[in-house]
Amino acid sequence: MSGASRWGWARGRVLASVAVLVALLLVFHAVVPDTPAHLGSLLETFLPWLGLAVPVLLVPALVRRSYAALAALLLPVVAWAALFGGLLLPGGAPGDGDLTAVQHNVSDVNPDPSGTARALRDTGAGLVAVEELMPAALPAFQAVLGADYPYRATQGTVGLWSKYPLSDVRKVDIKPEAIGYGWDRGMRATARTPRGEVAVYVAHLPSVRLGLGGLRAQWRNESAVLLGEALAAEPLDRVVLLGDLNSTLDDRGLGPVTSRLTRPDTDLAFSWPAGLPLARIDQILTRSAKVTHLWSLPATGSDHLPVAARIKL
Structure with missing residues (x-):
């Protein structure tokens, strides 16, 4: 040889x-x-x-x-x-938990908002949070979701439909200083669930861009700091954050948020881009509660996949 x-x-x-x-x-x-x-x-x-x-x-x-x-x-x-x-490894059983929450960036150019709303309604989730909810699409979402979700809150381009009564709804200011007036992507509400009150946050952090100069993430990072400050000041113990955070949980830019909440320890559940998911940038995070099962849902008319979670309170 x-x-x-x-x-x-x-x-x-x-x-x-x-x-x-x-x-x-x-x-x-x-x-x-x-x-x-x-x-x-x-x-x-x-x-x-x-x-x-x-x-x-x-x-x-x-x-x-x-x-x-x-x-x-x-x-x-x-x-x-x-x-x-x-x-x-497989996550917990779908029935393991006290409530189901769904998070979805529905896309501001979604050609079928009614179909997307039906897909979210058919999950049977107790909480449905959406981002990039355009004023023209709001009537379609309300027409589909209104009967099953009698409680609704919207703020700018984010929305929350709930089977549980909502109160203390208010804007969460996560707008970077350099972005002009009218940019409104943060909201907080109290959901009165059978297991007690839960502070529900819906947020859409600024997009990042990859170019010859690298990753442009300054606005996203600034917005994450503001969201982290709001979470730190939240008086309720139990918190659920539903949002398009425009990065994965390993990204240090989300540290101001992830350091104050519990990240799911099960399931990859990639959500973006919808045609060939490479990362989960749509997140469901908790405090004084635990995500027992996390999964992505079939594609809608958006460039993101919806993400659902079972949460144990």
Whole structure:
């Protein structure tokens, strides 16, 4: 057998080095600096997809017959499993919880608002929160949801339909300073459920943009700080946040929000883009309550998928 055909430890060192780098990025992503291009946030937004480096590196490792590369590939496998493996396991039973909530960015150019509203109604959820609710689409949503959801609150382009009485409805100001008048995407209400009062927040943080200069996330981050301050000041113990936060929960830009709430520890439930979901940027977070099951729903006329959750109060 020729030397080139034997397996060995000396070859494939570059592949092994790349595998170690991937593992380090998975485990220590927080130390990647959030430069003016927000490279740290960009990495964290798509952090689970770093796992694809393993099969990509596996092929050349096998071709090179490199023991070193194969051994090094175990590092990102273990790191990915520790971070995200639990999300691949089935969540709790759909009936495990006290209420169901649905969150959906319905899209400001949705060609079928009535169909989207029917899809949300048919979930039977106790709470339905929507964003990008345009004034022209509001009558269609109310016509479909009104009978099953007698309690409604809207503020700007966010809305909440509820099977439970709502009170203390008010605007939550999450508008970045540089955005002009009329931008209104935050709301808070108290829902009187059979298990007691719950503060329900509906929020739509500003979009981020990826370009040659990196990730433009300043407005989103500023809005997250304002939302975090509102959550910190909330007097009710039990809180449910339903919103399009325009990033994943690993993104440090959402730290002011995620540090004050409990993130679901089950199910990936990718929600965006609807045609080929790559990330969950539509979130259902809680305080003094627990998401027991989280899942994405079939596509509607929006570029987002709806996300539903069972919540134990």
